[in-house]
Amino acid sequence: MEPQKINKGDRNKIYFLVIVIAALIGTNAYLFFKDRQQSERFVTVSTEKDKLRLEVEKIEVELDKVNALNLDLNEKLVEEQKLARVKIEELKAALEKNQITQGELDKANTQINELKTFVKNYNDQIIQLQKDNIFLKNSRDSLQNTLRNISNKASNLENENANLNAKVKTAAALKLQSAEIIAFRTKSSGKKVEVTKSSTAEKLSVRFNVVPNQLAEKGHHNIYLRVFDPAGNLLADEGNHFEADGQDMQFSHSIFINYNNDDSTYVIDWANPKPFIKGIYTVILYADGNTMGKAQVELR
Template sequence: MESEHVNKGDSSKIYFLVIVIVALLGTNGYLFFKDRQQSEVTVTVSTEKDKLRLEVEKIENELDKVNALNLDLNKNLLEEQKLARIKIQELKSALEKGTLTQRELDNAAAQINDLKTFVKNYNDQIVSLQKENKFLKVKQDSLETTVKSINEKATNLASENAKLSATVKVASALKIQEATITAFRTKSSGKKIDVTRSSSAEKLSVKFNVVANDLAEKGFHNVYLRVFDPAGNLLADDSNHFEADGQDMQYSHAMNIDYNNDNSYYTIDWANSKPFIKGIYTIILYTDGHTMGKAQIELK
């Protein structure tokens, strides 16, 4: 009887120990699985944060690419990009926090998806703007080419007109057909007497007519006379200047003639301020900036 009592007590202890061990094993198992689950949650959260950071960086890079294009963005596009960059900085700051709840992660992911949609639409606008700029550039280049061509044609036309005008001007210039020079003196009665000696000469009289020219302008023309003595000296007043053949010149005498292309004769009388000397005197006539012709007389 005593032996049966001992065995029953021992059996109770064994059952109790088994129960304790099972309980401990269960507790340890629960704690193990809980820790493992917590670890998996931490790893998952960390991985999700890294993925979100990468997405944010991609979005930021897309905006940087747009800026690298150096496009002339309108006010609305600039404002939209500004707001997007503010949101990116907010998300980056949020993702830098040590711990984030799943709700915070979900909220960040939703905002990033919104940003992705925005960037896609934004890029579509940029592509459209690039196409528009390219089209405008082509039109501008075409317009510049057209303007350049027109300017070249205008320049060529102006040059041709200038050449034609110069040709017409030369062709329309008055030229002497015939010119004669006589020396004379005036008697007390007022009568003019032709002379051949230098000692008795008082004036030179130049008589000339003009070659018929239908291109020449009819009407009054200024005619300038230049007289050179036998030594080749120009006999002219220093204050008398005109321009002909592209040069500034001095003249001895000037007068107007009324040209009507009718073979009229014109006469210019010129008085020397000094006594005439022996030798050949040369006269040259000019009008409208061109030489008309010349003639000579010899005084003995």
């Protein structure tokens, strides 16, 4: 049996179908590779965005570390940090966009690199600031120690001077070399007569000499007397006060003497505002805030 012959029209149809099928295959291949490229580009862009976000977070952490140091930043450093944080917020907002071009990614990458450089320089300044603070603290502590030592030395010198002045004052104080008390009455003629009985006594006369003292100041010295009766009562007016041996005291009588560091004898007469009684009267003398000495007399 002879094979059927394909006419020319059928052959043309077959050629046309082959061409259509080939075109469809080519179109599908193009669309497949195009989708694949877009998918790969999306993955690449998304990965780069995540990488940039991580870099921004690292920069922000570095700035937070600076704040955690609680350093006293100067105005320049504070302003620089504010500008950096504004830029960080801008980058965060840009990277949160759903769609971002490669140009925008490149710009963000450039800005992040600039921020990295800024943070490095910023940290270098902070480290230097810490060093300066440590140096200033050490200098301040050293100065305080020096001042404390100087103050202690000054205080010690002041105490030594005070002690020395006290010793000089004590050494320069007037002291009794000898003292004698007699009781007397005055006759109508004006003559003084020594007595020993309390019933006839009118006044006490204290005669004393001062120990020679080259350190004692020459000139006038105020001498205070405190007179105690046999019962131990101070015989003094309420308004008579002076200070001696660090205490406020009442005195019975006071006079001025002219001290010349010689053997002069000084006399103080004291009139008792009350009648004398039997017993021992005690007289204590003071000069320049110090006790000079005391003497006693007994009246029968």
